[in-house]
Amino acid sequence: MRATEVRPSGIERTFGENELIVSKTDPRGVITYANDVFLRISALSEDQALGSPHNIIRHPDMPRAVFKLLWDTLEQRKEIFAYVLNLASDGAHYWVYAHVTPSFDRSGRLLGYHSNRRRPSQPAVAAIREVYARLLDEERRQSRTPDAVAAGMAALERMLAERGRTYDELVWDVTDGGAR
Amino acid sequence: MKARPETVDAAALDEAVRLVTEVCERACNGDLEARVPVISGSERAARIRIAINGLLDHVDAFVRESGAASAAAAEGRFHRRFLTQGLDGAYRAAAEQITHSNQVMSRTAAQFADAARARQALADELESAVLTVSEQVATAATEMGRSANGLADFARVAVADAERGLGTVSSLRTSSDEIRHAVDLINQVAAQTRLLALNATIEAARAGSAGRGFGVVANEVKNLANETSASSEEIMSQVNTVQQSAADAIGVLEAVTNRIREMSVLVEGIAQAVDGGHQIEDVGLSQLAEVLRAEVSRFVSTIRAS
Known part of the structure; x- marks a missing residue:
């Protein structure tokens, strides 16, 4: 896959306060639509983006547990909010505040997933970096991917239990600048 | 790279009109999954496509936000507010109205409790x-x-x-x-x-x-x-x-x-x-x-x- 070949350059990219990065995938996570902001920020052409798996923009510093939680939540037909660090094809990285929702047809059949991404605030990114650093630390102690996911999930659950918050509440605390 | 109007491929524009009409009709009927696909050969057609898809993205975002924020308020998850970021003008005004209503519901719920x-x-x-x-x-x-x-x-x-x-x-x-x-x-x-x-x-x-x-x-x-x-x-x-x-x-x-x-x-x-x-x-x-x-x-x- 192309994403794995891209080496992070350490250059941070941002987008407009009122811009939305939009993409749609089929139920397997293959990109079926990407808006102009998506293409510009991820430095992908429409040809490169459409038909690729969504992890084409996955950054190696993203904890696997967050994606596991994301897919588990979507499978329950629920929306999820997540702070995500993405990797553009030119090696630049960009933080997004993603809102991912399943799309259904009139009969309730799953059509795919829709993601709206907004520019996160600096304090929110700083707060979430700390959380993700702890998860990554746990995940990187494991050599096998399933073990890493499990270790990251366990660390996340411990952290939520310590704070007495659900994941949803934690994300909104961070968004509202009230993360403890 | 900029295509001059006189060089525009009339066939590409015709195709664009057909595709945009079809997508607009689907969107009118509530199918917000519809987007105008890639149209090659005309810069004006490409701009119409981006404009229409941008409109649909914002309507889509508003519909998803309003549905989810209201559902969350009904379940008592008042921390999940309407995200107005990325929405402007009438979208934002309506979103703020929904947020206000949810806050009132939240206060009422708290008073009731x-x-x-x-x-x-x-x-x-x-x-x-x-x-x-x-x-x-x-x-x-x-x-x-x-x-x-x-x-x-x-x-x-x-x-x-x-x-x-x-x-x-x-x-x-x-x-x-x-x-x-x-x-x-x-x-x-x-x-x-x-x-x-x-x-x-x-x-x-x-x-x-x-x-x-x-x-x-x-x-x-x-x-x-x-x-x-x-x-x-x-x-x-x-x-x-x-x-x-x-x-x-x-x-x-x-x-x-x-x-x-x-x-x-x-x-x-x-x-x-x-x-x-x-x-x-x-x-x-x-x-x-x-x-x-x-x-x-x-x-x-x-x-x-x-």
Whole structure:
């Protein structure tokens, strides 16, 4: 896959306060639509983006547990909010505040997933970096991917239990600048 | 790279119009998954595509946000507010209205929860207060009942004692009457004796010196009869005093007995109020306390359940 070949350059990219990065995938996570902001920020052409798996923009510093939680939540037909660090094809990285929702047809059949991404605030990114650093630390102690996911999930659950918050509440605390 | 209008491929524009029309019709019918696909060969067509897709992205975002934010508020997840970022103008105004409504719902929910908590606390207090009072009333009622029964027993004994005293004093009066009768008899005997002594004195005088000794004896007999009469009068006076005293004692004892009987009726009234009477509807104080406790328990349960 192309994403794995891209080496992070350490250059941070941002987008407009009122811009939305939009993409749609089929139920397997293959990109079926990407808006102009998506293409510009991820430095992908429409040809490169459409038909690729969504992890084409996955950054190696993203904890696997967050994606596991994301897919588990979507499978329950629920929306999820997540702070995500993405990797553009030119090696630049960009933080997004993603809102991912399943799309259904009139009969309730799953059509795919829709993601709206907004520019996160600096304090929110700083707060979430700390959380993700702890998860990554746990995940990187494991050599096998399933073990890493499990270790990251366990660390996340411990952290939520310590704070007495659900994941949803934690994300909104961070968004509202009230993360403890 | 910029294509000049005169070089625009008319076929590409026709294709763009067809695709945009189709997508707009789907979107009109509520299919927000529809997007205009890639159109090659015309920069103007590409710009129309981006504009239409941008419009659909914003409508899509608004619809997803409003649905999810309202659903979250209905579930009480008030932390999940409407994300207005990325939405402008009328979208943002409507979004802020939804956020405001959710905040009002959140406040109302919080006030309702506070009121419910206060009601629960009040119910707890009421229950515990009534329980304490009814326990105290039950204890006091038991104590009062015991005292009233003790008093009633005491009154019965007192009446019996007074009646016995009355009997004793009455027999004293009877004895006095018998004494008076006996003393009357003694008086009659003394009067006869005095008459006999007088006759004996006259006969002794008539006998002259030979009857002098007999005259002395007759005189002594007369003196004895006189002394007997005097003693009898003394006894009669004592007996009268005893009889007067007995009558007084009887009056006093009867008055005491009557007072104790009246007191018994009052004590019986207290016992009945405490223990309940013989009628079913005639419940006592401890039963009333239990009824009060049960009623308050029922009331408190209703409040807790509401």
